[in-house]
Amino acid sequence: MGSSNVDSTRAFVKDVKRVIVKVGTAVVTRADGRLALGRLGALCEQIQELNSQGYEVILVSSGAVGAGRQRLKYRRLINSSFADLQKPQVELDGKACAAVGQNGLMALYDSLFSQLDMTSAQLLVTDNDFRDPDFRRQLNETVKSLLSLKVIPIFNENDAVSTRKAPYEDSSGIFWDNDSLAALLALELKADLLVLLSDVEGLYSGPPSDPKSKLIHTYIKERYEGVITFGDKSRVGRGGMTAKVKAAVYAAHAGIPVVITSGFAADNIIKVLYGESIGTLFHRDANQWAPAGEIGTREMAVAARECSRRLQAMSSEERSKILLDIADALEANDNLILSENAADVAAAQQAGYETSLISRLALKPGKVSSLANSIRVLANMEEPIGRVLKRTELADGFILEKTSSPLGILLIIFESRPEALVQIASLAIRSGNGLLLKGGKEAKRSNSILHKIITSSIPESIGEKLIGLVTSREEIPELLKLDDVIDLVIPRGSNKLVSQIKASTRIPVLGHADGICHVYVDKSANKDMAKQIVLDAKTDYPAACNAMETLLVHKDLMQTAFVNELIVELQIKGVTVYGGPRASSLLNIPEARSFHHEYSSLACTVEIVDDVHAAIDHIHRHGSAHTDSIIADDHDVAELFLNQVDSAAVFHNASTRFSDGFRFGLGAEVGISTSRIHARGPVGVEGLLTTRWIARGNGQIVNGDKGIVYTHKNLTV
Template structure:
């Protein structure tokens, strides 16, 4: 729970909670009891009871159930003549008395099946005027909870003297929402959960697709902005009543969450810290989430922090990275816990195996990341390096120096380790950073961001690295071409294409990782088998994994093709073929050659020679990484010179196409662009250049009297003073 949002951190200390369930949750639209929802509610309370939580239930529904039962009984006992007479509405107090009996009988049955005891407590607003009643109520509930009995409260509508729900009420409570809030205060609860028929409080009607769920209600911001809908279809309340009760309780010190009672495990999810429903808390105004700061403010803050980062010494920047590496290893258990929760939820939600594989931070991953960061810290400082030094004229010296780009926006999917790599590269290269990870890695990204920013000293500021938490913020950020200098999308072809089409900011990245291994006729068989298996099997979900195997036609007759196929199948690889290979090997034909499987699947095709392989790669590849396996140096040189990809290998697995393996320390991604950085992009790809001119009073004056020498000067020190 240490990784949850600040706004939900208090949940780790909750012991006693009041749960209010509304009529719309207890009953179906036809007035009958919603047995499934009630059963799920009781199962959650049973689970909480066994976990030593103290649960107090406030349940509506008696009037609605009683009305439905009495109407049915009246119908059964009516003659045809009776039915022709004007129908008089049933007495509400009689309905309440009958319905309360039925409601409690059902709760008793359901809880008994779960081996839990429950107790009924009926109250009226007048009861609370009596101090002795309040004291006795507290003692009774305390006794019941100590016996692990679930107290079930309801207003005693059968004998209540209140004449109207709001205007003429005594002001003590006016419905079961306000009763629940009153009980939470009276019984010193740590949390109040109001279960509704919608997911929480929305910015507009929940049925309107433009309405957004408000995760944290801030009275100062949301009051007056939200128009509430009608009251409940069956009870006295509705969202207006819930918000009124929630605000009252929250500002009296009892946190409140309004969430759906239709979902079977929402109470458990609330207590786990899941960001569901709408939270009301007296400190909510202090927690303005980053998105409320505004996209521009977040980007500007990152730029200001990056300039402070550039201003400190090289050794201080190095120390920040070493501190980040240490912090990651110190918090490894916490990171693994949050990551495992993300993986479990992804599996439960039915995400593809390849995505789950990229999401999981396997044992040893944190240590590996920490070591990469230390390697990065010990590299030569990339900022302010003198790349070229020229004497323009006597006493006029020009230096071309390395300089940070400014502010980077990285949008990535699935892989939380990408956040660590990108953040460390940004710190090393002096850049500000805005990160938007996939929702499936929400917990992992949150804890990693928290750990990394905590290691950044106040002199630089944690705003150096902003974590964007909502997809809705991306369009606003993509408009900030005057503040953000580079966008790096790491994800699907669809994601990259959408971003490229939505911004004026330069975009660096690759849409697909369709990597080829071409096995030439002169290839060494054992070497070919090793390289092909490694390129496909070592980590199939990576963008540098082999997706297409091209085989020289002569290897069909030598049996090498068959051995390669057998080896892949032994490793569990599913095979598809091009037009030639599918008929020859009797395997399904690939729908397209331009497909990134990201799994234990690949396409095989037979080609005439190296030139046909090159043509195939140019036609169907993604210019990421392509490899030739051959013992013929002449053929190898043809392949290496002519394949127009960001990385081209001879007799080596495509899996080497990686920033860490290239010695870059880490990578922000792999670029297939032909402008600026190409291939694995490390620190160098996050830098641009600046010109520094040192003179002694020279002026141009129409170039009169200026003698240009343009003489190269040997660089003695790489770093600008």
């Protein structure tokens, strides 16, 4: 037994044997009050399957009053004269409804279970019964006996003779509805799990009808109590979500896990017992688990937005000072950062991670100082927020300005590189954005210490929640659903990571999937310059996304010793060289599996092309629109390449390794974007800004455009 979708917080279900299932009136009856045969049939089928698998299932069923009311309304109708029907109709007696409905409800259960070759038993209880220890002892013995015979005990409150006052507002008794009865029975009969079936998927952060409400997967009392507003009471029963949550908190506190889930799905009880993350879980240990579910992440995003608004309200000098304080704090904690990073590197080596990942993970001596210096460059930049980009006079005395503005809340998901956290955090502060960061687990200690140092430097007047650090991988899917509070996702990592994120969110994604960068050596190239550039582009930092992956060489250069010499020099530097179809046969090197391949290591592909046009075609067909370079002394050929290669960055006589935010003078980068909307290439502060329109008038109105004379005059900025 099992499921591929098992959630770690649901691991306890493997030890469950005795389960109580409570089914509410809204599930048992249809909107018109009649019993819902399809749903009850599916419920009985699930119980039969669980019974055959060795589970002990006890059912607590509402629905008698609703079903009885439907029947008695009909009886009254056919027994009334026309004159009787003209009089005001008196509300039917609830106890009479219960007595009639209980009979019909149990007849239906008996019939459905009989069809499944099973037997059910009715147990009616009242609040007062539980005050008697002899009753409770007898109850346990009866249930034990029924379960040993594989009979399904079906409990309901004996509403027909219950002395508790209607309309059941009195919650002073031992139980006061079928939800609290189910919780009481779970304790009394020592159940391992209580499942409360509802007419919604579980507990939501707001009214389930509100599209912004999110399902809470794990209820943590300290986090949600007093925060969540429940909807109305049940349509027909007297419970509703408030009653379910009260009962669930009570049972969970006593050590019995509870799941509230929908009774409308045909297999939800089975899914719960297979450990799938459906519905809302209540568990005594929930507050000790890593923050689970989207409310934690939602709260983090909402808090970051509030802090970012306070940050934007600060003066440019105050924002710069925060960055300078962060730079100083990083340098002051250099040894601590490097020791935590060394622990991550050692753990990654022990876990057998690839060399390329470990090289990205390691912070070399001097790295913290260079990060601090790049933050100081950012701090001293021209103020990016509120810059007037365009000024137009719409009409006399009516001026419109287009201004630069922060994007809002950024979610950055990055792998291995801890310095990315520093760069991104400083860029977010400079551009007035709130930030959520999720680093790879291999850099957990490095990211944690860097986050702590940076947030400690943020003034209390803004709040350290400006930058949230997401620690659990399970939270990523929930974050990606928050398209109403997160404005942009920037994944920094492997092609696989970026592709997965693009496929699983409605939030705009800025990033590049591959870094398949080319260097084309034209026949007019200076040979010594070409060798230096090619060696640098491949070997300076092979794991980087701007390292050369494919070398294209003009066919005329095959007449010289140049190509062989270049390949030998690459091999001396430890580079494994593969060839395309032409190069592998001409140069006697192994053939590459694909041109669209990012090695991210000391390896590359070489191919021979006829001319610059063939090189451009090759790049468009096999490249990733990241960074491509031409080495040529022929100015016309170089210009052709620069103008026609449609990549985010295109260079002439320079290494592809220059495609970097710091090297471009952007101060730092959040990543490199190959998308064609918004920012392209290395993304610095400007890529984290959008625009707003600000108009200043003196009483202008549209009035069908009759009362205004448009001038639409461009003004100097």
